[in-house]
Amino acid sequence: MPFQRQESKNKMRRRFMWNIVCPAVIWLACILPGAARLDAQQKTGLPGIGVVRFLIASSAFKDIENAAVIRDLVVRSIGVSGKFIVAGVDQLDALMEENNIPVSKLYNPDEMAKIPLTFVQFLVTGFISLEAKGYRINMYLLDLSKKEFLLNEVTWVSSEKEDSIWFGVRDFTREFIEKMEYAVSVNEVRPEEFYTVGDTGPAGGLIFYAKGSRAGGWQYLEAAPPETEFRAVWGVKMTDDTVVPALLGTKGGVGTGFDNTELCVKDASMFRIENGPAALACRKLDFGGYTDWFLPSKDELMFMYMNLASRGLGGFSGETYWSSTESSYDNAYFQSFREGRQFYNGYKLLPLYVRAIRAF
Numbered sequence: 001m002p003f004q005r006q007e008s009k010n011k012m013r014r015r016f017m018w019n020i021v022c023p024a025v026i027w028l029a030c031i032l033p034g035a036a037r038l039d040a041q042q043k044t045g046l047p048g049i050g051v052v053r054f055l056i057a058s059s060a061f062k063d064i065e066n067a068a069v070i071r072d073l074v075v076r077s078i079g080v081s082g083k084f085i086v087a088g089v090d091q092l093d094a095l096m097e098e099n100n101i102p103v104s105k106l107y108n109p110d111e112m113a114k115i116p117l118t119f120v121q122f123l124v125t126g127f128i129s130l131e132a133k134g135y136r137i138n139m140y141l142l143d144l145s146k147k148e149f150l151l152n153e154v155t156w157v158s159s160e161k162e163d164s165i166w167f168g169v170r171d172f173t174r175e176f177i178e179k180m181e182y183a184v185s186v187n188e189v190r191p192e193e194f195y196t197v198g199d200t201g202p203a204g205g206l207i208f209y210a211k212g213s214r215a216g217g218w219q220y221l222e223a224a225p226p227e228t229e230f231r232a233v234w235g236v237k238m239t240d241d242t243v244v245p246a247l248l249g250t251k252g253g254v255g256t257g258f259d260n261t262e263l264c265v266k267d268a269s270m271f272r273i274e275n276g277p278a279a280l281a282c283r284k285l286d287f288g289g290y291t292d293w294f295l296p297s298k299d300e301l302m303f304m305y306m307n308l309a310s311r312g313l314g315g316f317s318g319e320t321y322w323s324s325t326e327s328s329y330d331n332a333y334f335q336s337f338r339e340g341r342q343f344y345n346g347y348k349l350l351p352l353y354v355r356a357i358r359a360f
Helices: 002-036 038-044 061-081 089-098 162-187 257-270 278-283 298-307
Strands: 048-051 122-131 134-143 148-158 206-210 220-223 230-232 320-326 331-336 342-347 352-354 357-359
Touching (some): 048 089, 061 122, 061 162, 220 298, 298 320, 298 331, 320 342
Parallel strands (some): 048 122, 320 352
Antiparallel strands (some): 134 148, 206 220, 220 357, 230 352, 331 342
């Protein structure tokens, strides 16, 4: 009898490991990487897939619960396949809620366009209808870049037993993944190269700012290499003792340096200034195959100091550098790259160091 009781306990342990622990481990293995979204996709080269909630033609709680289970099983199967990066379910739901995208209207191209391709390019979703003793599942693959369907597969799974749905969906999803792999390989838009602060950028300089998305048409700021560094005045004194450029409405935030530089260049061209000022020299820079360089704003300059110079990166001189942000008619912001302090009283006729940057 004691032996039988011990054997029964062992069976219970094995059942617990198989039914509870193993699925939980598999679940974590496929869901946690999805939280990194496209960042992981860019690092691994795997395409990003999001699995949207499955609609079901029933208001019964048990059916709605089973629809959620089916979605979870599809997420798990795709993640375990190792062929895709699966976006986090909670993140995808939050994104759709924030952009007011109802699942029932997701098939509309205008609704597809609301989901940024920086999140995922492909979505899997489906519609579940009730049939005798089971569910009929239509599973779709949507391509957000083309705003169209790539796959539409149908299956039937029994709902008579608790594990019949699990095995039916698992087998169906395996077949779907094989077809999906080919469809994705043909239609995938490769993500742009992923950069982190300190990496070498496309022009040969160093990345010193990464904002996480391409909002506004750019995601990274790259500082030009040390061999491009020069000294220049911010402005030029005219015959009537005025200093130009002067009080152009420049700004100080991250993402404003290019516009500041354009204002300075426009003002300088009005006075036919050929040599200098600093902003004009940055715009004339042609290095690494790029000509979109500009003078950084005061906040961009601060990030360049904090993320590069203070860490001994970038080959900076340790002296003072001009920003493109004015403080008055005669003064502009500059920064010490020796101690990190920023000042607003830089007389525009002072020749200080200049390091151009670019955004992409």
